[in-house]
Structure formats: C-alpha cells, structure tokens
Amino acid sequence: MSTQLLSQAKPKANQSELYLIGKKEKLTNFGFSKTEINYLQKRQKEGDKYILLNRFTQLIFVQFTEEWANKSVAEQLETCRGLGHKICVALNTHKYDSIFINHGNHLTETLAIAEGMALSNYQFLKYKSDVKLSNSLNQICVETETNLNKELAELQILVDAVYKARTWVNEPQSYLDAVSFAKEIKSLAISSGVKCETLTKKQIEALKMGGLLAVNLGSKTAPTFSILEYKPKNAKNKKPLVLVGKGVVYDTGGLSLKPTANSMDTMKCDMAGGAAVASAICAIAKMNLPYYVIALVPATDNRPGENAYTPGDVIKMFDGQTVEVLNTDAEGRMLLADALAYAKKYEPSLVLDFATLTGAAASAIGSFGTVCMGTADEATKNQLKIAGNLVHERLVEFPFWDDYAALIKSDLADMKNIGGPVGGAITAGKFLEKYTNYPWMHFDIAGPAYLNSPDKYRGKHGTGVGVRLIVEFVQELCKA
Ligand code: BES
Numbered sequence: 001m002s003t004q005l006l007s008q009a010k011p012k013a014n015q016s017e018l019y020l021i022g023k024k025e026k027l028t029n030f031g032f033s034k035t036e037i038n039y040l041q042k043r044q045k046e047g048d049k050y051i052l053l054n055r056f057t058q059l060i061f062v063q064f065t066e067e068w069a070n071k072s073v074a075e076q077l078e079t080c081r082g083l084g085h086k087i088c089v090a091l092n093t094h095k096y097d098s099i100f101i102n103h104g105n106h107l108t109e110t111l112a113i114a115e116g117m118a119l120s121n122y123q124f125l126k127y128k129s130d131v132k133l134s135n136s137l138n139q140i141c142v143e144t145e146t147n148l149n150k151e152l153a154e155l156q157i158l159v160d161a162v163y164k165a166r167t168w169v170n171e172p173q174s175y176l177d178a179v180s181f182a183k184e185i186k187s188l189a190i191s192s193g194v195k196c197e198t199l200t201k202k203q204i205e206a207l208k209m210g211g212l213l214a215v216n217l218g219s220k221t222a223p224t225f226s227i228l229e230y231k232p233k234n235a236k237n238k239k240p241l242v243l244v245g246k247g248v249v250y251d252t253g254g255l256s257l258k259p260t261a262n263s264m265d266t267m268k269c270d271m272a273g274g275a276a277v278a279s280a281i282c283a284i285a286k287m288n289l290p291y292y293v294i295a296l297v298p299a300t301d302n303r304p305g306e307n308a309y310t311p312g313d314v315i316k317m318f319d320g321q322t323v324e325v326l327n328t329d330a331e332g333r334m335l336l337a338d339a340l341a342y343a344k345k346y347e348p349s350l351v352l353d354f355a356t357l358t359g360a361a362a363s364a365i366g367s368f369g370t371v372c373m374g375t376a377d378e379a380t381k382n383q384l385k386i387a388g389n390l391v392h393e394r395l396v397e398f399p400f401w402d403d404y405a406a407l408i409k410s411d412l413a414d415m416k417n418i419g420g421p422v423g424g425a426i427t428a429g430k431f432l433e434k435y436t437n438y439p440w441m442h443f444d445i446a447g448p449a450y451l452n453s454p455d456k457y458r459g460k461h462g463t464g465v466g467v468r469l470i471v472e473f474v475q476e477l478c479k480a
C-alpha cells in the first residue's frame with residue numbers, strides 16, 4: 001500500500017482542491033461562487049484560517065497563510081504537516097480518492113502539507129478482512145512547478161520509506177522473525193541499489209559475536225546480522241557514516257521475564273531501530289544522495305527458552321570484553337555492543353545507533369521526542385538537533401558524565417549489563433560507549449517508536465521514527 005505524490009498541471013473536474021491564500025490576495029481570483037466568497041469572508045472575519053467548503057462532488061479546502069507568518073521554519077513545517085493530516089481525514093471521511101494542491105508559490109509549505117497528508121494516510125490492514133476499512137485517498141497531486149519536481153520525487157521515496165519502517169514494526173513476530181526480517185531487508189536493499197550481506201548464525205558464531213549469540217540462546221530461530229552498504233562514486237565523504245539499529249524482533253525479557261501487566265504486548269516493536277536504519281539507507285540510495293553510508297542490523301528474539309542466557313552469566317563479547325549479565329531483559333545493549341564494535345572496522349567518520357533501548361527513556365520524555373547522547377562533536381550534535389527540529393523528530397540530549405559509567409562496574413567482569421535505580425537510559429548509553437572508538441551518537445527511541453493511541457500524521461502503532469531524521473541529516477551533509 002502506498003500513497004502517490006504526483007505533479008499535475010491543473011485540477012481535474014470534480015477533483016478536491018486545496019488553496020493556499022495569502023493576506024493580500026483577493027478571494028475573487030480563485031473561481032469561487034458569490035455565495036462561497038460571502039461565506040469565506042464571514043469565516044475570515046471570525047478569525048478562521050482553515051475553511052472547508054463541501055461542494056458534494058468535491059471538497060474545497062482554503063487555508064489562509066498569514067497563520068504561518070510569525071512562526072519559525074520548523075514550526076511552520078509542522079503546522080503544515082498537521083494541516084495535511086486534517087485534510088487527509090476529511091477526504092477519507094467523505095470518500096474522495098485524490099486532491100489537487102494549488103501551491104500559490106508556497107513551495108516548502110506545500111511539500112510539508114503533502115508530507116503530512118501522505119504520512120497520515122498510512123494504514124496496516126494486512127490482517128483485517130473487511131476491505132471497506134481501506135482509505136479512499138490514494139493520490140496527492142501538486143500543481144506542477146519545475147522547482148518542485150526533484151523534491152516531490154524525494155518526498156515519495158521518503159514517505160515510502162516511513163511506510164516500510166512502520167509496516168515492519170507493525171508485523172507481529174510470528175511473521176517477522178530474525179530470519180524473515182533479514183530477508184525483507186535484503187529484498188528492499190536489492191531494489192534500492194544497496195549492497196546487502198546477511199550473516200548467518202554460523203558466520204556470527206565464527207565471528208564470536210558473544211552478545212548477539214547470548215541473547216539468541218533462548219530462541220528457536222537463528223540470529224541474523226544484516227550489513228548494508230551504499231557507496232556512490234560521487235560520495236562527499238571518504239570514511240562512511242555507519243548506522244546501527246537494534247533488531248530485537250520480540251522481547252519477552254528472557255528469563256528475567258517482563259514483569260508488569262501488558263508490558264510485553266507491544267514488544268514486537270523492539271526492532272524499530274533496525275527498521276529505521278535499514279529503511280533510511282535504502283531511501284538515501286534511491287534518492288542518489290552522494291554520501292557513503294553503511295547500516296548494521298543485528299537481529300534475534302529474546303526468549304526464555306531452555307538454553308537461555310541467565311542472570312549471573314558472564315558473556316565474552318565480539319571485541320573480547322566481558323559482561324556480567326544481571327538482567328536478561330537488558331538485551332538490546334548486548335547485541336548493539338557487538339554491532340558497534342564491529343563498526344570499528346569501517347573507520348567511520350560518525351556512527352549513529354537507533355534502539356528501543358530503555359523504559360527509562362520513554363518515561364523521561366514520553367513519545368514527544370527521542371533521547372540522545374554520545375561523543376560526537378558539538379557541531380555534529382547541533383546538525384542532528386536542527387534536523388530533528390525540521391522533521392519534528394525532536395532530540396533531547398541527556399547528560400553523559402563519566403559518573404554514570406561507575407554505575408555499571410562489575411565485581412566479576414569488565415562491566416555489568418544494568419546500572420542502578422537512576423539514569424537507566426544513560427547507563428545503557430554508557431555501556432554502549434565502551435564498544436566505540438569513533439564519534440558516536442545513541443538514539444533511544446523507546447518512547448516514540450510505537451504509539452498506542454493516534455497522534456496526527458504519526459498515526460498509531462509503528463511510527464517509523466528515525467527514518468526522516470536520518471534522511472534529513474544526510475541531505476544536509478550533502479549540501480555542505
Ligand atoms: N525493549 C526494552 C525497552 C523498551 C521499553 C522498549 C518500553 C519499548 C518500550 C528493553 O530491552 C528493556 O527491556 N529494557 C529494560 C532495561 C533494564 C532491565 C535495565 C528496561 O528499560 O526496563
């Protein structure tokens with residue numbers, strides 16, 4: 001399922017339309033009837049900026065653009081996405097299949113409206129029998145404008161990438177286990193012009209990825225480790241940007257079984273980081289962005305099978321460091337550590353990891369943003385935060401003082417896999433840091449990756465968070 005974004009010269013008869021109208025423009029210039037103009041003027045006097053006209057064969061949306069005047073660019077874009085969402089709901093409620101956006105020279109705003117509309121139109125109906133549940137809207141047509149062609153094509157790729165990441169997250173573990181996840185990643189990579197190698201259990205064993213193998217011990221399904229590489233000839237960077245994503249296709253907690261009621265219900269979302277990085281690198285390739293990027297996705301489920309790793313175990317990791325396991329539910333860091341250590345071989349300029357890593361990050365800021373921390377320089381951190389604001393995947397940097405590293409010291413091994421009662425998101429980050437020797441940022445998406453109730457164009461369930469942030473960040477790097 002996809003929503004098409006098209007460039008179109010003129011509205012078709014009876015096609016629904018959106019008009020973006022500036023303060024100085026005359027309402028008589030748009031072909032509205034007298035009655036309609038009277039109505040619009042009355043509503044405008046009452047201070048309304050968004051007005052819906054129901055012509056019964058089409059819906060006409062009018063948005064007065066002065067509403068955006070005093071806002072920051074990021075706020076304007078987000079308001080526009082919200083407008084796109086509102087329009088999407090109205091079109092689907094009234095069963096229309098397409099809309100024409102008269103851009104009125106508000107080009108960036110038009111793209112953001114189209115983005116919000118398309119993202120809002122996502123559905124996951126694979127397991128529903130009732131075909132009538134399907135949204136009617138399937139085409140978003142933007143008034144042709146030469147300067148928009150490239151952007152519109154890139155937006156289509158981006159929207160498809162977010163859809164893909166959401167669908168992977170929404171698929172239950174019975175369909176998407178570590179092996180099928182790796183297969184899906186590979187097929188997307190191949191169709192996107194990205195090289196993809198899937199390490200099998202044998203290869204993972206030969207490499208001695210102790211963290212990933214330990215988590216996998218309680219499972220009947222083999223682990224996988226996907227390596228994606230996009231290296232365009234015209235790349236701006238010599239050393240790659242490496243993306244790492246947690247690919248726990250289901251997290252029961254293992255022998256330290258998840259304790260609280262319902263806390264396991266949504267744990268199919270624990271591969272959201274892996275979904276985001278795999279989908280993002282493929283989008284970057286489809287856009288032909290001149291940037292050398294690698295993505296790594298270690299994947300397994302975390303279960304209490306008879307051979308499961310246990311609290312009290314000591315695990316030798318890929319890089320030789322040892323970990324005292326005190327909670328098997330802190331499994332994400334075990335496999336991420338191996339992937340981060342593996343990333344060293346690329347001598348990366350920067351590594352970004354995305355993971356639904358801790359409940360602590362989710363309780364600290366909810367689903368309103370992503371917790372981040374790391375060792376990248378301030379300029380890089382700023383670029384990431386700016387990108388986060390522009391796509392409204394906002395970043396909150398947590399302190400990363402070494403005091404927190406003291407909390408994961410172990411009497412028995414080089415470190416333990418849990419900290420104390422405070423700073424759970426940060427001690428998890430400190431654990432990961434021990435496996436890095438390059439500039440690095442960690443994004444804990446446990447809060448925003450999966451929503452139980454709908455939030456505008458993010459919808460409900462898998463949000464695809466991370467995809468738009470990564471793509472925006474790389475687009476900016478390419479402009480530099
Ligand atoms: N996958 C969970 C974190 C999570 C929580 C993701 C809520 C999405 C929503 C992770 O593997 C986990 O269980 N973390 C533990 C760590 C603890 C045992 C140190 C947690 O946060 O409780």
Ligand code: ZN
Nearest residue numbers: 251329330331
């Ligand atoms: Zn866990």
Ligand code: ZN
Nearest residue numbers: 248251270332
């Ligand atoms: Zn987990």
